[in-house]
Amino acid sequence: MTRARATVLAFLFSMGSACAQSPAPPGALSCSGCHGAAGGEIPSLSGLSADEITEAMGAFKSGARPATLMNRLAKGFNETETRAIAQWLASQRSSP
């Protein structure tokens, strides 16, 4: 690839990325491996607000909400990280 073509390519790609979402916060990309469409045994996250997700994660972490597994995963994130994940998950729905 010539340098000129490389430069143009980088420019065009950065233009294209104007429509790309900002990168997901740490941990957020893993959720969709288990939480899918509504109707499955594992609850879907779609329709939940950022506050609802943050609150649920806090309750899993403290043990206030009983769980088979989410208690073990929620402990891997501090409050700031949890809120960032929750906001990102909630925002996924509103984007096309």
Added chain:
Amino acid sequence: MSSASRRGVLSGAATLAFSLAAPCVIGQARPQAVIIGGGFGGATCARYLNRLGVAVTLLEPNATYVACPFSNLVIHGSRDLASQQFGYEALKREGIVIVPEMAAGVDADARLVRLASGTTLPYDRLVLSPGIDMRFDALPGYDDAAAQIMPHAWKAGPQTLLLRSQLEAMRDGGVVVMSVPANPYRCPPGPYERASLIAHYLKTHKPKSKLIVLDAKDAFSKQKLFQMAWKELYPGILEWVALGAGGKTTEVSVKDMVVVTEFDRHKADVANIIPPQQAGSIAVAAGVADKSGWCPIDPVTFASKLRPRMHVIGDAAIAGAMPKSAFAANSQAKVCASAVALLLRGETPASPKLLNTCYSIVAPAYGISVADVYHPARGILVDVEGAGGVSTLGASSEVRAREAAYADSWFKTISSEVFG
């Protein structure tokens, strides 16, 4: 920026023939990613990179992927192989180019993948997710031909069906021998899930039979949970022989149907040999595997530590504390895709966190799990302190049933995220 004003900005580059057909697509000028392997790691990465605006070519020789998770239930007889099979139509519809060929080699300087047919494919970034290959040089007597008599069934497909049919054909009162390798290998709790389900099949259909599990380790994943369940459900049927008790397989003879250990010779009616493994052989050919046979990576971007512009995910990678699981491969693929998209734009990816959850089915409606959170520290992926762990010891049968149902739900969701 509206699409009209974006067109205005770009009109200066009119000498380049490109079109803005869709807002996120910029014709020929998109950077090229090539992905080797359309399994849980590669197919996930292909979809995410494609959505991030990168042009993706996926190399996968098989038109149908056969998933390993839940294949132990096929061996158990409670699931058919068709439920494990997935195609690539959905990926094609999204615009991913699928080349149904094996990658044969990689030229790192020219940034070209060489295909088995001799053609070459250029890339800006290459992602390898080739899974594992059996090390047919590691266990005396066990090679590709021996695997047709003593199946490994550690790649799902004909091997799974072969082991199933051997169990079905076995007389009541027969001896099944399983051989389990030392770490690292694909799916750490997989052999023990399989042992549980074979024991369940024997108990239900051939109660005079026995299963001997010969292990090259003294400790294993979810050990206490498995051993408690075995004591309760399969006493007198399942015998586990640890490394310290002479469990390490040193040789097999398909002619005599014998599995040899340091202390003993076990005559088998059915033998399931899970041999030592290594990264899929293309990793060696590409120069991304080290002497261990696995691939060292940067824990933030999954970039190879040995070759530039190549990334390794899934079972083939040395991912520190992360196990070689489909869940982990999927989790890594998404992190790797976002890192690759940023690197192609000249940006620097932030430090990620990754998850893993592995369910094991010990009996129908009896599931257990291990889960953990990981992050990069000191150049490798380590557990986040205070998080993760296994299912509660002594939980109620209702909790075990719920975990089995969650396992089923997980498989449906992940397979639809990857292939659906």
